[in-house]
Structure formats: structure tokens, C-alpha cells
Amino acid sequence: MLHLEREGIVRVKGLPFVARFKWSTGFLMERFIKSLAEKKLLGAKCPSCGYTYVPPRSRCGKCLTKLGEKNLVELSGRGVLVGYTTAYVGLDGEGNFVDLEKPRVIGAIKLEGADSTIFMPIGEIDPEGVREGMEVEPKWREATRGELADIEYFKPSR
Amino acid sequence: MMFRNVAIIGCGQTKHSSKRRDVSLPEMIEEAAWRAMEDAQVTPEEIDAIVVGNMQGFGGVAQPDQWIGDWIGAPGKPVMRIATGGTTGGSVGQGAIYAVASGMYDKVLAVAWEKHSDSKEPGATTGLLHVALANFFHAFNYGMNLKSLVATTVVGAAAGVAVYQAMFYMHRSGCRIEHFDMVAAKSRRNAAKNKYAHLQWPGCTPEDIAKTEMVAYPFRFGHICPASDGASAIVVAAEDIAKKKEDKAWVKGLASYSDEENQLMSESYGGVGILDASEQMGCRVSAMKAYRMAGITDPKREIDVAEIYQPFPSQELIFAERLGLFDEGKAWVALEEGEMEIDGRMPTDPSGGVLATNAIGSSALQRILEAALQVMGKAEEHQVPKEVRNAVAHGWGGVTNYTTVTVLGDSPR
Ligand SMILES: [Zn+2]
Numbered sequence: 002m003l004h005l006e007r008e009g010i011v012r013v014k015g016l017p018f019v020a021r022f023k024w025s026t027g028f029l030m031e032r033f034i035k036s037l038a039e040k041k042l043l044g045a046k047c048p049s050c051g052y053t054y055v056p057p058r059s060r061c062g063k064c065l066t067k068l069g070e071k072n073l074v075e076l077s078g079r080g081v082l083v084g085y086t087t088a089y090v091g092l093d094g095e096g097n098f099v100d101l102e103k104p105r106v107i108g109a110i111k112l113e114g115a116d117s118t119i120f121m122p123i124g125e126i127d128p129e130g131v132r133e134g135m136e137v138e139p140k141w142r143e144a145t146r147g148e149l150a151d152i153e154y155f156k157p158s159r
Numbered sequence: 160m161m162f163r164n165v166a167i168i169g170c171g172q173t174k175h176s177s178k179r180r181d182v183s184l185p186e187m188i189e190e191a192a193w194r195a196m197e198d199a200q201v202t203p204e205e206i207d208a209i210v211v212g213n214m215q216g217f218g219g220v221a222q223p224d225q226w227i228g229d230w231i232g233a234p235g236k237p238v239m240r241i242a243t244g245g246t247t248g249g250s251v252g253q254g255a256i257y258a259v260a261s262g263m264y265d266k267v268l269a270v271a272w273e274k275h276s277d278s279k280e281p282g283a284t285t286g287l288l289h290v291a292l293a294n295f296f297h298a299f300n301y302g303m304n305l306k307s308l309v310a311t312t313v314v315g316a317a318a319g320v321a322v323y324q325a326m327f328y329m330h331r332s333g334c335r336i337e338h339f340d341m342v343a344a345k346s347r348r349n350a351a352k353n354k355y356a357h358l359q360w361p362g363c364t365p366e367d368i369a370k371t372e373m374v375a376y377p378f379r380f381g382h383i384c385p386a387s388d389g390a391s392a393i394v395v396a397a398e399d400i401a402k403k404k405e406d407k408a409w410v411k412g413l414a415s416y417s418d419e420e421n422q423l424m425s426e427s428y429g430g431v432g433i434l435d436a437s438e439q440m441g442c443r444v445s446a447m448k449a450y451r452m453a454g455i456t457d458p459k460r461e462i463d464v465a466e467i468y469q470p471f472p473s474q475e476l477i478f479a480e481r482l483g484l485f486d487e488g489k490a491w492v493a494l495e496e497g498e499m500e501i502d503g504r505m506p507t508d509p510s511g512g513v514l515a516t517n518a519i520g521s522s523a524l525q526r527i528l529e530a531a532l533q534v535m536g537k538a539e540e541h542q543v544p545k546e547v548r549n550a551v552a553h554g555w556g557g558v559t560n561y562t563t564v565t566v567l568g569d570s571p572r
Pocket of ligand 1: 047048049050051052061062063064065066
């Protein structure tokens with residue numbers, strides 16, 4: 002009907018009683034995710050205080066400066082492991098704990114040029130050999146698609 | 160009573176629409192928060208504390224207060240989240256007023272929002288699931304199974320409650336469905352003058368609304384509020400700060416009310432039990448308390464404009480009466496005579512109200528914000544063309560048992 006178009010109304014055809022969500026990420030986060038397709042890691046560098054966020058965000062949490070596309074910076078992808086844990090127990094997808102066949106290392110990584118840290122699985126590593134300060138780099142999946150899953154894990158730099 | 164005078168010194172809101180996919184939740188909320196701080200000419204550093212809220216469960220973020228903090232200048236400050244269902248915005252606004260009136264803080268930011276489009280299902284289903292389940296459990300206590308509950312009473316959240324309420328009101332007052340068409344058309348026309356409103360329809364007539372299809376009697380499609388994305392914010396300040404500001408709306412009185420009475424559940428399944436869902440004594444009691452605090456003895460004469468929480472047109476009439484603005488059962492007569500129009504004797508919802516814009520958590524804060532704009536003379540195109548000395552803002556919800564009433568004026572108490 003004409004008035005619906007004029008008012009920009011989205012007609013609802015029913016109420017499917019299931020709970021799913023599709024959170025909008027915001028423009029800078031969308032750029033970050035899309036850039037993964039080109040194996041690029043973007044951050045946002047605050048022009049006022051210099052703090053660099055990965056992933057990028059639109060308002061500096063330190064000094065409240067508004068950040069935009071012009072504040073995006075490309076990072077090398079190399080980083081340093083600043084903290085880690087080794088998981089021996091996982092979930093089976095149905096709420097049950099299962100013992101992992103191989104322990105899994107998860108670490109906090111400070112990327113070169115960034116001030117914030119990201120948390121990622123660490124692969125190609127012997128859990129006994131993990132140390133703070135290790136240099137790491139991303140292991141990209143074969144065909145990147147512009148999704149968070151494009152980075153499979155971080156691995157020690159050779 | 161021992162509390163300080165308080166005023167609203169800044170207002171900010173986003174443009175409302177069905178989908179704000181261009182921004183994340185904190186990015187949408189900060190638009191309103193920063194506009195309010197800029198309007199109040201205060202920096203985030205000067206804000207002492209922040210009160211936030213949205214409808215619990217909606218948007219699928221369990222603790223949004225933890226996500227949005229860095230976007231609105233919250234780090235290092237007290238942040239209080241309030242959730243009282245549809246009334247949330249009213250409670251958030253009043254929470255900020257309490258915080259300043261108590262003497263605890265001098266400048267408090269209140270921010271409320273909803274981002275319906277983050278729910279993948281239409282019609283806020285994900286949120287309703289969250290809210291409705293609690294109500295269903297309530298019914299289970301009385302031995303009612305889910306199927307018969309849905310079949311007999313609920314008929315879909317607030318709309319289900321409101322159809323009964325509308326029927327009760329029509330029955331006892333003589334109001335007809337044509338009057339709902341008139342209220343809805345007025346809301347769309349007023350919203351067309353409000354650049355932040357969602358459903359804008361310049362020149363909309365009751366006949367236009369009457370052409371929309373019946374959904375659940377007596378409500379047509381055109382009688383039902385939209386699900387909007389948007390946020391609103393106010394800055395509340397202590398008297399000595401407010402006095403130095405050119406634009407301010409003084410808080411003259413406020414009250415809120417909560418009980419089981421207005422829950423449709425309680426009629427049939429226990430609780431304190433009432434027969435007339437349009438009785439809404441919570442609103443009457445809150446209004447009486449708020450007017451007494453404000454020194455208002457004759458609201459029909461002393462209130463100049465009202466912002467009423469009315470997701471459905473029947474509620475604008477019911478609550479206008481409960482706020483003491485019209486005689487019992489006679490609001491529809493005043494409506495016929497044009498009294499509720501933007502240029503009428505007692506303009507109701509000159510912003511278009513909730514019927515035009517419903518970002519649920521924000522909706523009752525918007526009533527306070529819009530009342531403040533009217534007092535300050537800053538409502539631009541939807542400013543009522545008369546002197547506004549006192550304005551009343553109303554909130555309702557949660558499912559139906561919370562009420563907030565806030566009276567603002569151009570001079571301190
Ligand atoms: Zn900064």
C-alpha cells in the first residue's frame with residue numbers, strides 16, 4: 002500500500018518464535034572484517050592520544066575522540082604473545098565437557114603498531130614451549146572470504 | 160521533602176527508523192548521548208554519573224551497559240542500568256533526577272535506547288520471547304498451559320493487552336473506533352513536523368487510517384506503533400548549575416507506580432484482580448502525587464502540554480484522562496473538538512508520541528525529553544503555539560504494571 006512505502010514501514014508477516022540476532026558491527030568493524038579477505042589487518046589510531054585499537058572502533062575509549070575511516074591504519078600482522086593459557090578440556094557442542102585429544106593454546110597477542118590486544122588460538126606449537134614474548138603471525142585459511150574465520154590461528158614466526 | 164531542585168539542561172536524540180544497520184549499538188547510543196551533552200554545553204569529563212537502560216532482553220545484548228561505556232564517556236564513573244520494561248526510559252530519566260536531587264551528583268547523563276533491527280526475526284520477536292516467557296511462567300503458576308494462555312488472553316504482547324483495554328474504554332466512555340483513527344492520524348501528522356520521528360505522514364487524515372486493515376478488533380494496522388531503532392538522552396543538573404544555563408526545564412514533580420493491578424494476568428489468574436483493564440489507577444495515583452509535589456492543583460488549567468506513552472491510540476485517550484487533563488470518559492469528546500491538536504487547548508503528543516516512534520527502552524525517556532523541549536521552547540516545528548509553563552510526561556509498560564509521571568516547568572519548584 003502506498004502509505005507503507007511513504008512511511009518506510011517494514012511489514013511483518015508473522016512472529017516466528019525463535020530467537021536469532023544479527024547485530025550490526027558498525028562501519029569500521031565492517032571494514033576490518035572485509036579487509037581480512039585481502040589478508041590485511043586494520044586498526045584505528047587515535048589522532049589525539051595515539052592509542053591504536055585492533056579491531057578498529059569509532060570512539061577512542063581513552064580520550065573520547067571520534068575516530069573514522071581516515072584513522073584506519075594497516076598493521077603488519079606480526080605480534081608478540083603477551084599472555085596465554087593451555088586448554089585441556091573443551092565442549093562437545095551439546096553442553097558436555099570433553100577431554101581434548103591434544104591440549105590447545107590460546108593467547109593474548111599485541112600486534113605490531115597496536116596498543117590493544119586480541120585473543121586467538123595459537124597453533125603449530127608445543128604447549129610446553131610457549132613463552133611470553135614469543136613472536137607470532139597469522140595463519141590465514143586457504144581461501145579468505147572477508148570473515149573473522151579467515152584467520153585460523155596465530156603461529157610462531159619463523 | 161528534603162531534596163534539591165533539579166533541571167534538564169540538555170536533550171539529544173537520534174533520527175528513528177526501522178533499521179539503523181549503519182551503526183553498531185554503542186555507535187547509535189553515542190549519537191544521542193553526545194547530542195545531549197553538546198546541547199547542555201557540558202563535556203563528558205563534567206558528567207558525574209550515568210544512568211542507562213533499554214528493554215530487558217531486546218536486541219540480544221544481555222549487558223549493553225558494559226559495551227557502550229567507552230562510547231559515552233563512562234569510564235571511571237558510576238553507571239547504573241535500569242530496566243522496567245516499556246517504562247524503562249521513564250525510570251532511567253527519573254533515576255538521573257533522583258541521583259541529582261539527592262545531592263549525590265551534580266550532573267547526570269540519562270541514556271535510553273532500542274535497536275530492534277539487531278533482532279534477526281521481525282517484530283521484536285526475540286525480545287518478546289524473553290519478556291513473554293516470564294509472563295507465561297506466571298500463568299503456569301495458576302495451572303494454565305501455554306496453548307490456552309495464548310489462545311485466550313495474550314494475543315501478542317502489548318497489543319494483546321491493549322485491545323482489551325481499548326474495548327473496556329469504549330464500553331464505558333462511548334468512544335468509538337473513529338476516534339482511534341483520529342488519534343492515529345494526529346500522531347502521523349505531528350510526527351511529520353518532528354524530524355526525529357519514525358512514522359511521518361504529512362496531512363494524514365482519519366479516513367486514511369480507516370482504510371488500513373483490521374488486525375485485532377478494535378485495532379487497525381494504522382493504529383499500531385512501529386518497532387523503531389533509536390536512542391534519546393538528557394542531561395540533568397543541580398539548581399545552581401541549571402540557573403546559569405539559558406535553556407532548562409525544571410523538574411517540578413515526579414512519581415512512579417508499580418503493582419500487579421494492571422497486569423492482564425491478574426484479572427483472570429489471581430493477583431490482586433481488577434475487572435477494567437483501562438482503569439490504569441497507577442497513572443492516576445502517580446499523577447496525583449507528581450502534581451502535589453509540583454504544586455499543581457488543577458491540571459486541566461495548569462498543564463499546558465502532555466507527552467503521553469501511547470503505543471496504541473486508545474491509550475492516548477485513557478491516559479490523558481488518568482493524568483487529569485480531561486474529564487472521566489470525555490477525552491474523545493475533547494479530541495473531536497480539536498483540543499488535543501498541536502494548536503489545541505491541551506495538545507497531547509505534539510511529537511507524534513510512541514504511536515509514531517517506538518524505540519521501546521527509549522520511548523518513555525523521549526516523553527520527558529519532548530516535554531522538556533516544549534518547556535524550553537526548542538521543539539522547532541512541533542513546538543506548541545502557546546506559552547508552556549508546565550508539561551507532563553508519562554511512561555507505561557513492563558508488561559503493563561509500571562507507570563512514571565514527570566512534571567516539568569519553566570520555574571523551579
Ligand atoms: Zn584517544
